[in-house]
Amino acid sequence: MNTLQRSKLxxxxxxxxxxxxxxxxxxxxxxxxxxxxxxIEETPGSVQDAYAQKFKELIESxxxxxxxxxxxxxxxxxxxxxxxxxxxxxxxxxxxxxxGHLGKLIPEVQALLLHFLLTDDETINNRAxxxxxxxxxxxxxxxxxxxxxxxxxxxxxxVWTTRKPIRSPEDFEGxxxxxxxxxxxxxxxxxxxxxxxxxPYGEVYSALQLNMIDAQVNPVFAIEEMSFYEVxxxxxxxxxxxxxxxxxxxxxxxxxxxxxxxxxxxxTIEELRPYILDIQLQFNRERLDRIRERKPTLKIxxxxxxxxxxxxxxRSLEVRQTYIDMTGESGKQTLAAIDATLxxxxxxx
Ligand code: 6CS
Numbered sequence: 001m002n003t004l005q006r007s008k009l010x011x012x013x014x015x016x017x018x019x020x021x022x023x024x025x026x027x028x029x030x031x032x033x034x035x036x037x038x039x040i041e042e043t044p045g046s047v048q049d050a051y052a053q054k055f056k057e058l059i060e061s062x063x064x065x066x067x068x069x070x071x072x073x074x075x076x077x078x079x080x081x082x083x084x085x086x087x088x089x090x091x092x093x094x095x096x097x098x099x100g101h102l103g104k105l106i107p108e109v110q111a112l113l114l115h116f117l118l119t120d121d122e123t124i125n126n127r128a129x130x131x132x133x134x135x136x137x138x139x140x141x142x143x144x145x146x147x148x149x150x151x152x153x154x155x156x157x158x159v160w161t162t163r164k165p166i167r168s169p170e171d172f173e174g175x176x177x178x179x180x181x182x183x184x185x186x187x188x189x190x191x192x193x194x195x196x197x198x199x200p201y202g203e204v205y206s207a208l209q210l211n212m213i214d215a216q217v218n219p220v221f222a223i224e225e226m227s228f229y230e231v232x233x234x235x236x237x238x239x240x241x242x243x244x245x246x247x248x249x250x251x252x253x254x255x256x257x258x259x260x261x262x263x264x265x266x267x268t269i270e271e272l273r274p275y276i277l278d279i280q281l282q283f284n285r286e287r288l289d290r291i292r293e294r295k296p297t298l299k300i301x302x303x304x305x306x307x308x309x310x311x312x313x314x315r316s317l318e319v320r321q322t323y324i325d326m327t328g329e330s331g332k333q334t335l336a337a338i339d340a341t342l343x344x345x346x347x348x349x
Contacts, residue, residue, distance in 0.1 A: 032060075032068040037092040039072040039083040041101070041201065041245075046225055047155045048096045048245065049073060050279045051272060055094070058268045063261065069094075079200040081181070088146050093253045097147075098245045103182025107327045108141045110184040111334045112152070114323060115240040115316035119342065120309075122154070125242055127345045129154055130273050134341045138246075141330070148249045150269045153276050154242035156219035156284040161232040163214050165301060167308050169193050169315050178204050178216040187322040191315045201226070208232060219243045221280070224287035229295055236301040240312060247272075 038055060040048040049071070056069035072092065077083055080101035087095040103110035111117065118125040128134065129152045142149040166172055172194040179185035181198040189196035197213055207213045208231040216228055222243075223229050247269065254262065291298065304312075324331050 032063075032065055034067050036067055036069045036094065037072060038069055038094040039077050039086060039092045040074060040096045041080045041083060041098055042074050042096070042222070043225055044073050046073075047219075047221055047276065047280050047283055050283070051096070051247065051276050052094075054272060054275055055268060058271065059264065062264045062268065067261070075202060079202065081200075087248060087250055090250045090253055092250075094150075094247070094249050096245050097248045098180065098243070100180030100182050100185065100243075102246070103184055105145060106141045107184075108330050108334045109138065109246070110182050110323055110326065111331065111338055112244040113182060113184050113188065113241065114320060115188055116309075116313040117320075117335075117338060118242065120239045122157075122242070124342070124345055124349075126154055126277055128338070128341045129244060131341045131345070134337055137337045138334070142246075142248060143251060146251050148251045148254045149246055150249055150265075151247040151273065151276075152244060153247070153273070154244055154280065156221065156243060156280045157237060157239055158217050158241050158243050159220055159223060160215060160217050160234075160236040160238065161223055161228050162234045162236065163232055165234055165299070166215075166236050166238075167301070167304060168311055175215050176213045178207060178213045184319070184323055184326065187319045188316065191319050192312065204228060205231065219280075219284060220291070221283040221287045224291050229291045229298055232298075234299045234301065235291075236304075238304050238309065238312060240309075240316070 036059070038052045040046070040052050042048040052071040056071055059067055059069050077086055077092070080098065081104070083092070083095050084097050084102060084105060086092045087097070099109040099112040103113065118128065135149060135152055138152065139149040160166055160177075162175065164171065164175075166175070169192040172189070172192040175194045177189050177194045177196050178199045179189060179196045181200070186196045186198065194215075197207075199207055199213070204213075204216050205226055205228060208216065208228065215232070218226070218228065219242075220235075223235065229235065249265070254265070257265065292300070320335065323335070327334070
């Protein structure tokens with residue numbers, strides 16, 4: 001049996017367990033009346049895992065044992081695309097759905113992938129991403145697919161990990177860079193002259209190791225937890241975009257909740273907004289130190305000059321038209337909503 005067949009078999013066994021409610025509980029333990037399933041796109045110890053574990057802790061204590069939350073880390077239910085399918089079916093009730101993959105299903109969310117759309121100031125970006133009006137606007141696209149958008153948040157700056165220094169689009173010429181699977185990302189890196197290759201998260205390390213790709217892009221904590229730094233020579237902070245994720249629930253499930261449980265979920269999500277920002281800052285800081293310790297030969301370009309960034313920015317602007325071509329009027333409205341949010345936040349500063 002090859003790896004793909006084995007992973008499919010595991011998925012079928014797991015799904016059977018989910019549907020039949022077979023679990024690992026001891027027979028003498030009192031079962032909670034309900035189990036809520038939360039699938040994440042990252043491994044234990046990640047930013048998404050911290051979010052889901054805190055959600056579990058708060059929900060279980062606030063529902064006083066009526067609800068148990070089970071967290072499914074990356075791989076246990078397949079790729080990000082599998083997780084999104086399971087959420088749409090209601091097999092899992094909560095999931096992380098990053099625009100980097102979700103863009104295939106909801107093209108409008110790809111606005112959150114556009115380079116240089118947000119600012120180079122993390123505080124302003126985080127306020128914009130957490131803005132309730134923007135979230136409500138984006139929710140219409142999620143609702144149309146049977147989801148409820150609970151949270152939009154940043155997991156930290158995207159960082160290029162490569163075999164050569166990159167300070168200009170010319171340096172990207174011919175570089176095979178792995179991107180997530182949303183189609184807009186192909187245009188984003190083609191605009192710099194690179195050769196983007198979409199791959200699931202779990203295949204990136206071996207693709208780098210086998211020289212099938214030359215580079216990838218992810219926040220620092222992910223570069224550490226997935227060991228990508230082992231198989232590259234450079235880390236480059238261009239501050240072109242943060243890694244944005246969204247926490248999502250199945251809409252029908254949310255509508256089926258009692259008023260009390262719905263309130264508990266919404267209050268918990270509110271509490272998680274500042275929590276996850278602190279966590280991502282902490283994880284990205286600590287894990288950069290860890291990478292430095294483990295691989296002192298890794299060259300870190302911790303920033304590009306304003307002139308270097310402006311060359312990338314200029315190249316990235318053509319991709320906004322690609323986004324509008326993919327999404328039409330709703331995409332134009334999405335860009336306008338993000339711009340208006342950023343402007344409002346800048347004025348209130
Ligand atoms: O690169 C990816 O595919 C993944 N990166 C992160 C940091 N989270 C989930 C996503 O699937």
